Amino acid sequence: MRPVDFEYTSPTSIEEVVRSLADGGGEATIMGGGQSLMPVLRMRMADPDLLVDLRRVPELKQVREEGDHLVIGAMTTHHTVAHDPLVAAHAGVLGQAAASVGDPQIRYRGTIGGSLAHADPAGDIAPAVLALDGAIEISGPAGARTVPAAEFFHGPFTTALDEGEVVTAVRVPKHTGWGMHYEKFAQVAQSWCIVAVAAAVQVEDGAVARARLGMANMGQTPLRAEAAEAALRGAPLQQGALHDAAARAGEGTSPAVDAAGTAEYRRHLAGVLAGRAVTAAAGVGG
Structure with a gap:
């Protein structure tokens, strides 16, 4: 299917982008890399009057x-x-x-x-x-x-x-000196994740001083794993202790239920991935 007809502009500054969007009167659409937009246009799920291309800014x-x-x-x-x-x-x-x-x-x-x-x-x-x-x-x-x-x-x-x-x-x-790791689980390579966890861990005196965990596909929006973050503070750099604390990553979340898994499965998976991400970020092997 071909997209509907639209006008096209390619501004060269942020100010020009904002003016172009204003000129579009609410019927303008921004294009960055186009990886999400182009399929939507081809399926006519979007029908902008004006396409504002950001590539020349x-x-x-x-x-x-x-x-x-x-x-x-x-x-x-x-x-x-x-x-x-x-x-x-x-x-x-x-x-x-x-x-x-x-x-x-x-x-x-x-x-x-x-x-x-x-x-x-x-x-x-x-x-x-x-x-x-x-x-x-x-x-x-x-x-x-x-x-x-x-x-x-x-x-x-x-x-x-x-x-x-x-x-x-x-x-x-800047998180200079922090340990970091990203864990992602998907059904096949290159597909959207079932669950993903990003970990940033600061280590002091043989324990976790601070930990921050971001999660994908665990709710309607990306989330922080606050229960796991709290449990990790002060945890010794031992694999068992880190995994036990990180296992709380799914607490308080309401993930989707679909063909890829139940909410319970996703909460369990979040804890597993968080444990892997945290131990890798903290430099704890095994």
């Missing part, structure tokens, strides 16, 4: 340091995030999550901002950003604003973006 493709934060432009591809040395040094779990997205073709074209704005509960990028206590930078008619990742996702494919707004960057605090 250079400031959306930068990975840079700003003090104790990394700022990653929304149009930075998964491939770039997966191989960027700043990400590897200060936010490694985000690079690992990006490296797990789809296949090489998708990683070369798909973008980190597009993944977050799409807000699929099974997406790989959001749990890593949550584990890093990140935030989403947004620009729109009222100016620029920053929304904590924990407040950005409102439901499946629904976010805090208002009409005429666009994601411009992801901002994450």
Whole structure:
């Protein structure tokens, strides 16, 4: 099936993007890498009057340091995030999550901002950003604003973006020296995860000082595993103790029930994956 007819524009600055969206009068659609949008257009599940292509906006493709934060432009591809040395040094779990997205073709074209704005509960990028206590930078008619990742996702494919707004960057605090790991379980390679867990762990004096766990496909939005995080604080660096604490990752969640598994199965799987992610991040072998 062919998409409906639409106008096309390719701005070269964020200001031009915002003006183009305003000109679209609520009937404009943003295109980043197009990996989620193009199938929707072909199936005529979206019929925009105007398509605003972000590929020619250079400031959306930068990975840079700003003090104790990394700022990653929304149009930075998964491939770039997966191989960027700043990400590897200060936010490694985000690079690992990006490296797990789809296949090489998708990683070369798909973008980190597009993944977050799409807000699929099974997406790989959001749990890593949550584990890093990140935030989403947004620009729109009222100016620029920053929304904590924990407040950005409102439901499946629904976010805090208002009409005429666009994601411009992801901002994450540097977690230099923290151990990190991403665990993902899927039915087949390159498919959406059944459950995924991103772990960031700070170790001090032979114990876990702080742990942050982001989860995918454990509810209507990406989630933090708060019960497991609390149980992990102060846990000794012993495999059994870490697995026992991480096993609480599914507590308080309401995952979907579908052909891939029941809610009980997903809660159990979240605990298993969290245990693997935490022990790997903490450097506990076995």
